[in-house]
Amino acid sequence: MAIAFPVGPSTDDYYLYHGRLYKYDGAIWKLRRVFADPAAIKEGGLGSTSVANFKSDNNHGLVFLESGTIGGAVSEVDIDITPYTAYDPLELWWIGVTQVDDNVHFLMRCSTDGGGTFNSSASDYNWAFMHSSSALASQVDPVGIAAQSAPVSIELLAGQSNLAQGNTNSRVMIFGAPDAAKITRFEIMSTTILATSTTHIRAPQWGCANNGAVNDTTDLRFYAGTGNLDGGTYVLLGHRS
Amino acid sequence: MSIAFPPSPSLDDVFGHSGKVWVWDGTIWRIAREANDHTDTGTMTLARGGTGETTSLGITDALELPWNVLVSPTTNGTGTTLDIDLTGFTAYDLIWIKVRDWQQDTAASVYARWSYDGGSTFRATAGDYEYLRHTAQSSTTVNKFNSSTSDARDTLADIGGFVSIDADGNAHLDAYIFNPHSTTITTQCWVNMQFMGDSGTDTMQSSANWFRQASQDDITDFRFYPSAGNIDGGWYAVYGLRGT
Numbered sequence: 001m002a003i004a005f006p007v008g009p010s011t012d013d014y015y016l017y018h019g020r021l022y023k024y025d026g027a028i029w030k031l032r033r034v035f036a037d038p039a040a041i042k043e044g045g046l047g048s049t050s051v052a053n054f055k056s057d058n059n060h061g062l063v064f065l066e067s068g069t070i071g072g073a074v075s076e077v078d079i080d081i082t083p084y085t086a087y088d089p090l091e092l093w094w095i096g097v098t099q100v101d102d103n104v105h106f107l108m109r110c111s112t113d114g115g116g117t118f119n120s121s122a123s124d125y126n127w128a129f130m131h132s133s134s135a136l137a138s139q140v141d142p143v144g145i146a147a148q149s150a151p152v153s154i155e156l157l158a159g160q161s162n163l164a165q166g167n168t169n170s171r172v173m174i175f176g177a178p179d180a181a182k183i184t185r186f187e188i189m190s191t192t193i194l195a196t197s198t199t200h201i202r203a204p205q206w207g208c209a210n211n212g213a214v215n216d217t218t219d220l221r222f223y224a225g226t227g228n229l230d231g232g233t234y235v236l237l238g239h240r241s
Numbered sequence: 242m243s244i245a246f247p248p249s250p251s252l253d254d255v256f257g258h259s260g261k262v263w264v265w266d267g268t269i270w271r272i273a274r275e276a277n278d279h280t281d282t283g284t285m286t287l288a289r290g291g292t293g294e295t296t297s298l299g300i301t302d303a304l305e306l307p308w309n310v311l312v313s314p315t316t317n318g319t320g321t322t323l324d325i326d327l328t329g330f331t332a333y334d335l336i337w338i339k340v341r342d343w344q345q346d347t348a349a350s351v352y353a354r355w356s357y358d359g360g361s362t363f364r365a366t367a368g369d370y371e372y373l374r375h376t377a378q379s380s381t382t383v384n385k386f387n388s389s390t391s392d393a394r395d396t397l398a399d400i401g402g403f404v405s406i407d408a409d410g411n412a413h414l415d416a417y418i419f420n421p422h423s424t425t426i427t428t429q430c431w432v433n434m435q436f437m438g439d440s441g442t443d444t445m446q447s448s449a450n451w452f453r454q455a456s457q458d459d460i461t462d463f464r465f466y467p468s469a470g471n472i473d474g475g476w477y478a479v480y481g482l483r484g485t
Contacts, residue, residue, distance in 0.1 A: 012266060012271065013271075014264045014266075014271055014272070016255070016264075021253060021255060021264065023253075023264075062307050062308075063307060064307045067483075067484035068484065069484055093335060093482060095334040095335050095419050095420060095482075095484065096334065096419060096420045096423065096426055098426060132373055132375075133373065134371045134372060134373045134452075134453075165426060165427035165453075165456075165457055166426070166427070167419075167420070167426040167427060167429070169335075169419040169429050169431075189431075191429050191431065191451050191453075192429075193427055193429075193453065200371065201371055201372070201373060201429065201451060201452065201453045203373045203429075203431075203451030204431075204449070204451055231426070233334050233484035234484060235307075235334070235335075235482055235483070235484045237307045
């Protein structure tokens with residue numbers, strides 16, 4: 001790994017890079033501290049609780065923002081995206097999501113009030129998807145053209161198996177989340193192993209969605225159509241806007 | 242402007258104010274430069290400890306960069322296969338293999354296989370793979386999904402039509418392998434490929450492929466290869482994404 005350190009440093013110079021603090025000892029840059037959570041560094045003077053805005057300042061490309069792993073059965077996973085208003089789009093990877101129940105959808109909802117409530121009315125979302133399955137004969141059109149103009153959630157995929165092999169992988173690009181003057185849009189691609197009756201791979205569930213309203217999206221919720229989620233890891237990346 | 246620094250700091254405490262960062266060096270608050278705070282282009286290979294120390298920084302690399310470089314850009318070689326050892330990357334939830342300027346000495350398809358035994362053998366039994374593919378090319382408007390669960394191509398993951406051997410004939414591939422080392426859930430793989438078709442048509446083509454393993458085995462090695470002839474150009478690199 002190579003990092004572009006400042007050239008010509010003086011002894012005891014410090015360098016902060018992606019939550020890591022380095023100090024030049026006169027010969028090399030030594031790692032002094034690692035801030036696993038850069039948000040632990042506060043800005044604004046004594047007693048402030050404001051998070052220092054390093055992440056918006058130190059990189060104009062793709063950066064790591066946060067990650068999480070489902071350690072046991074949970075009804076939903078909520079991700080607060082309000083610290084990441086400097087990034088648009090956000091790029092969310094879901095890896096190896098498993099569910100307790102069979103033949104269940106993996107769904108998403110949005111909050112515009114800091115996670116107090118998640119929109120769930122019939123007019124809150126719109127989405128359209130295309131997908132197919134490995135169970136089909138060769139040379140066919142996509143069999144799944146799913147669209148809903150008034151759903152109560154966004155479907156990342158449908159019909160996942162709960163067998164050992166059943167899991168879902170998704171990439172969700174999130175456009176315009178911090179912009180209160182625009183609808184937040186999502187570009188979604190998912191693959192999964194279908195319900196235990198077939199166990200074929202469904203791929204891709206590829207399409208788009210939006211949150212139906214002009215608003216600042218503050219939080220995202222991911223959950224199973226029925227039952228709990230019981231495994232999976234997410235990694236949230238940000239493209240500096 | 243006076244700045245209210247925290248009282249009684251400890252060594253290496255960090256304090257942010259007005260977009261600047263200070264570090265307590267035990268005596269005074271010193272300015273710490275941030276990544277965008279300079280325009281220098283010099284680089285230095287980083288190691289933990291003193292001069293001559295080569296120990297990797299290790300445990301929190303995942304927090305350093307979104308995609309960690311696992312294999313730096315490497316020439317493909319000229320053999321019949323490109324085999325990539327994944328055994329050293331068990332910490333990663335998602336592995337991205339980037340192949341660029343792939344060239345062949347024979348117009349042929351590109352295939353993928355994987356190994357569970359450290360690369361001694363690559364799975365080639367009917368039923369080892371199940372895949373779905375979508376292709377598109379500039380010479381036709383009829384571009385369909387193509388899938389299989391039981392025919393001969395199950396033994397291979399066909400990730401593209403014939404790649405031209407013309408001067409402009411090359412391919413670019415991106416393979417995303419989810420949970421390759423899991424032994425509890427099935428690994429899924431996304432492979433996107435765009436290439437020039439064989440010299441008979443010389444059309445621009447793209448292929449998107451999604452496939453799964455039939456078991457829950459640890460994938461130790463990943464193989465790309467042309468269905469005939471040899472590889473004769475290009476390079477690859479491997480990146481990893483981890484959530485823990």
